Amino acid sequence: MASENEKNTPRKSPLGNMGGNKGKKPRFNFYWIYGLMAVVLFATYFMDFGPQSKEVQWNQLEKMLKEQDVQKIILVNKDIAEIYIKPDKLKEDKFKDLPKAKTTLGQEKPQYTFNVASPDYFMNQVQQAQKGQESPVTVQSETRHNWSADLLGWIIPLILLIGVWYFLMRMMSRGSGGGGGQIFNIGKSTAQVYDKDTSIHITFKDVAGLEEAKTEVIEIVDFLKTPEKYTRLGGKIPKGVLLVGPPGTGKTLLAKSVAGEASVPFFSLSGSDFVEMFVGVGASRVRDLFKKAKEKAPSIIFIDEIDAIGRARGKNPMTGSNDERENTLNQLLTEMDGFVPNSGVIVIAATNRADILDKALLRAGRFDRQIFVELPDLEERKEIFKVHMRPLKLSKSVDLEFLAKQTPGFSGADIANVCNEAALVAARKSHKAINRQDFMDSIDRIIGGLEKKNKIISPREKEVVAHHEAGHATVSWLLQYAHPLVKVTIVPRGKSLGAAWYLPEERQITTYNQMFDEMCAALGGRAAEEVIFGEISTGALNDLEKVTKQAYAMVAYYGLSDKIGNLSYYDSTGQQEYSFGKPFSEKTNEVIDQEISTIVEKAYERAKQILRENREGLEALAKKLLEKEVIFSDDLVDIFGARPWGDPLSLKKHLAEGKKKKKQNDPSEVIEKDDVDLSGPGQSDMPTTQEVEDTDDITKE
Secondary structure, eight states, X not given: OOOHHHHHSOOOOTTTXXXXXXXXXXXXXXXXXXXXXXXXXXHHHHOOOSOOOEEOOXXXXXXXXXXXXXXXXXXXXXXXXXXEEOTTGGGSGGGTTSOSOOEETTEEOOSEEEEOXXXXXXXXXXXXXXXXXXXXXOEEEEOOOOHHHHHHHHHHHXXXXXXXXXXXXXXXXXXXXXXXXXXXXXXXXXXXXXXXXXXXXXXXXXOOSOHHHHHHHHHHHHHHHOTHHHHTTTOOOOSEEEEEOOTTSSHHHHHHHHHHHOOSOEEEEEGGGGOOSSTXXXXXXXXXXXXXXXXXXXXXXXXXXXXXXXXXXXXXXXXXXXXXXXXXHHHHHHHHSSSSOOOSEEEEEEESOXXXXXXXXXXXXXXXXXXXXXXXXXXXXXXXXXXXXXXXXBOTTOOHHHHHHTOTTOOHHHHHHHHHHHHHHXXXXXXXXXXXXXXXXXXXXXXXXXXXXXXXXXXXXXXXXXXXXXXXXXXXXXXXXXXXXXXXXXXXXXXXXXXXXXOOOOOSOOOHHHHHHHHHHHTHHHHHHHHHHSSOOGGGHHHHHHHHHHHHIIIIISOOOTTTOSOOOOOTTOGGGGOSSOSSOHXXXXXXXXXXXXXXXXXXHHHHHHHHHTHHHHHHHHHHXXXXXXXEHHHHHHHHOOOTTOOGGGHHHXXXXXXXXXXXXXXXXXOOTTTXXXXXXXXXXXXXXXXXXXXXXXXXX
């Protein structure tokens, strides 16, 4: 059943207005006058109205002179001779082909013209041809100026120059919308305005997984709808709200929902819309934007990617402080909270780089509130999946909780991509509905890339890859704090020849032992190569990069090194980007390098020790990989046994058992469908999870 909004919204024809403009006269456009003037100018310049003079040769002219048919000859500018025939002679048969009209625009016109090469020689010839006549015709010299041609000669290039300039300006400002689309309004705001006539059909119900952020934003919408509820207590609504979070977490979507919920004008634009090649345009657009917003107050201004103009001032050593972007920022600061009060206008901005914003922009009175939009947790991912699964045709095997567990670290945009990719995979396989395996294939496709089963790999390389991936799987399975493995494959994906999928534990803080176990698992691939083959390859590039960065963070950022101590050289302000020096001495730098090398080598030796002690299991796992090409956690259970400290994959089973016991104690308790997977056993044998701890590049040098 269609909703009320859909009923009240007029539907547009797929063909636009092609069928709706019948019988309507086209509207008058002022550019038509410009086109008509241009046609008249070109016609005047290139066309000569009226009858044309005939060009005559010398033998014909000589004959007319001897027969005394010529009335006069005028030599114009010493190159063209105009020959005029006597009126009584025009009645003769030999001149019957000449045009009857004698004038063009009121001026007398010659019947013939003759091109003169040498004026003196021409005059001589005319005199010789009339030798012996009583009243010979003399040649009259005349200098003329074609004022219309001269005038058009410099007017037309000027018009063309203005036209080209106008066209370029239109192309530069095309698509900016609003007043900025016109050449003389380039300093006007380019914000798109949404009001009751152009509403957005996105509400807070369409935003899932952002409950804390929605709570604060709903308060702002509520203030705009019922301001007396807050003002009667003496409270003031925040002037600005800054949405901060990683890309794809829903900052812009949250702003769209505000536009859909609030019954006030909503001005939406990007931070890059203020930046222009002309000096002063950004500041002018800021002034015009707030002027329009104040005229329609109460209103909301949304600036997406505000870091384009809100970067800290004076930090760019190349341009100094005299920067057009800084002038735009100064004007924005003044408009938000300057000498003139800015009442009735709320500014909402979004960015994923709040650390580089100017401190004056973040102070109270401008952006009073900072709302952190983080990556969704397990329950929030379930809600996001529900939103994006609404238009999909799903089979009964799809379990929301199972999918939410397989996608840790996914943002809302990533989950939307998973749902869309699953639909494409199901359509490619000609499925009538999207099943759980389609979702798993889409997750694998997004994380590791497309499978390349036809890629040619030598048997020796395939054996190295199998032992490399088996090394990762073995070490991660036998260490307590390493992420448990879910799936390993030696089928090439993207640029990697092998990949391993893990199910990381979702935690907010990490200890030294947890990070050290993860490093050991990451180095398990190279350690397996050395233990089995006695040599190492270039396939651990991704592992080494990850481990090196993790060890550096442990030493220089988190204070997890005994020699460095409780010191952190992390800069949350982002100012170190523009500095050429390091925040520590050269001696400290050497100590940091030594500590990083010590931690990494210690983790590598531990990984080799684990693999030597479990070499039989390692070789059995590698053999199974060579046979099947893809193995799951059940295969590791068969070889090494279950993990003694528990497996996060069994969380669902424990949750179901707990609910079952609770139901026995309390008969009123109902087990919900989303909490218990009734689709059948074998969750652990499905290709799972979001995080690929390593996509090892086993490549030839």
